[in-house]
Amino acid sequence: MRQLMWFRSDLRVQDNTALTASMQAGPTIAVFLLSPAQWHAHHDAPCKVDFWLRNLAMLQRELKQLNVPLLIRHAPLWSDAPDVVADLCREHDIASVQVNAEYGVNEARRDEAVAARLAALSITMQSHLDQLLFQPGSILTRSGKYFQAFSQFRKVCYQRLNTAPPATLGLPPAQLALDIPSDSIPERVSGFAPPDVHLQAPWPAGEAEAGERLERFATERLDDYNRDRDLPAKPGTSQISAYLAAGVLSPRQCLHAALRSNRGEFETGSPGAVTWINELLWREFYKHILVGYPQVSRHKAFRSATEVLPWRHDPQALAAWQQGRTGFPLIDAAMRQMLATGWMHNRLRMVVAMFLSKNLLIDWREGERFFMQHLIDGDLAANNGGWQWSASTGTDAVPWFRIFNPVTQSRRFDPDGRFIRYWLPELATLDNRSIHEPTSAGDLFGTADYPPPIVDLAESRRRALEAFKNLSSIGTPT
Known part of the structure; x- marks a missing residue:
């Protein structure tokens, strides 16, 4: 009985639960759905889409060694998936579809809809623990x-x-060859421009x-x-x-x-x-x-009481943060690292998130969205969890009165300014003390290429503490 292995966020042949189960159950065909409209709705970064397409091409080579053809189908939105998968199953006389479970609200709804559509055709859909x-x-x-x-x-x-x-599962044994050719893997999809080769290079x-x-x-x-x-x-x-x-x-x-x-x-x-x-x-x-707590998939605060926080609407400050032009070197170096490489150091993700949500008092969702739009490793659960932790709106969050000082963090974790100098070459000539707080250099700080701080840290801290104090409680979900 023919099986369909539906690849999603599991682009490998080694230790792949659904692929192993599929090939044990019968002759297997694989499929990947291109869903650019859905990826846009999820704010997926162009560098992430490019990385997935490049890994999809490598996956196809590995599947060829197992005699598993990989087909490509278009389902612009996940609401299109039930018909697309059902048509493919009818075309190839599929008895069962094998998938590895995904956990966001939209992913769960997609899989429920596909399973219902297949059940009407007497085709089963088997979901496996893998992520x-x-x-x-x-x-x-x-x-x-x-x-x-x-x-x-x-x-x-x-x-x-x-x-x-x-336990890990290893590599499934190759099956007998099927008379079904694989489809070509596109190098790009509509709406997602390929990133610069300098961004691709760090991520083979x-x-x-x-x-x-x-x-x-x-x-x-x-x-x-x-x-x-x-x-x-x-x-x-x-x-x-x-x-x-x-x-x-x-x-x-x-x-x-x-x-x-x-x-x-x-x-x-x-x-x-x-x-x-x-x-x-x-x-x-x-x-x-x-x-x-599925509300976090809908970009709701885990702690519902924090939904009434008086977030500031400040497009200029938000843009300065996004562009790495805040006047705080560690913040700006971290943002420029992400813009250039699609990745940011984990310690710095916390620092820049807390700066946006506490010192600038801008809604954490603005930062969550911007990260997803630029991260090659963008992941709903990790990104949302990290942002809500930093903003003190989430599960097991940092206490609302704890606010990282970006200058102190800079001196502690980049004491010699090596990271800052790499990403902010306009500050390279400053000494190891001044580089963390360029305005402290006074007249010796002569470059016009770096902006002054966009916010007073002490005043912004008082503002954030007052905003959180005014909440009746920092509650938890019901």
Whole structure:
């Protein structure tokens, strides 16, 4: 009985749950749906779409080795998917469609609609756990609710991991060749201009590249991760987030790489390995939040009381933040890094998010949207979770009265100004003290190419604290 493997955010052949199940069940055909209108609605970045198309081309090569043809179909909006998938199933006499589950509200509605359309044709749709280590709904409080605090969620995850860590699946054996040609993979889709080659270069496509990055990180930098991860001038992070977001790597592969490096330990041994496993669990946590509290998929605040915060409408300040022209070097260097590379250091994502939502008191959703429009690793759960954490509107959020000082953060995490000098060459001649706060150099600061600060930090802090104090409560979802 013929199977259809519907690829989405799982662009790999190794350790792919649905692909393995599909090829075990019968002769398999694969499909990927191009949905540019939906991607626009989700604010997906052109560099992200380009990265996915490049990985799709590499996936097609890997599938060819398994004798699995990869077809390309157009479903501009996900509401078009039921008819497109149903027509494909009729065309190729498909008995069952295999997918790996996705967790946003729009993704869930799409899959429900496709499953209903197929059921009317007596075709089954099988959904598999693949993006996550644990099935949403299996990690719950004693009262049967989704956790709202990461520390409690992590504790249960550790218990499960110590009992039975999820195994990887490896590569399915090749099937007999089918007389069905694969479709060509487009190099671009309408509305998404290809990025500059200088942005593509740091992100080569394919499972081989992703696996090599993971292995290099696990063997060369993982032990120092807890010390180096907050230093943007050092290569202390894994640089695999884009591959995880596209599903070119699985979280199981990442977990096992860390375990191999740490002699099978989750909570002891290398502090770097333990810290990185915690980051994998943060990713897990935010995906579970999508399911347990679906309002966050609709860009609503997790803590409903914060919806009445008096966010400021300040287009000029927002534009200065977006362009890296705030007058605060660490903020501006971080934004320029994202604009140039499609990626931003994780510590800096928190710093710039808190600057926008607290010091500028601009709605966190403006920042969430702008990040998605530019990040090659844009992921709804992680991006929303991080923004709401920084803005003190989300689950397990930073206390509303804690506001990062961007100058202090700069001196602490880029003490020699190496990161700032790289991205802000107009400040390169400043000494290691002045580079964090150029106006402190007085008359010695002679360049006209860098703007003065757009906000007074002390005054903006008082304004933010007053705005949050005026809330009757920082409540949690009902």
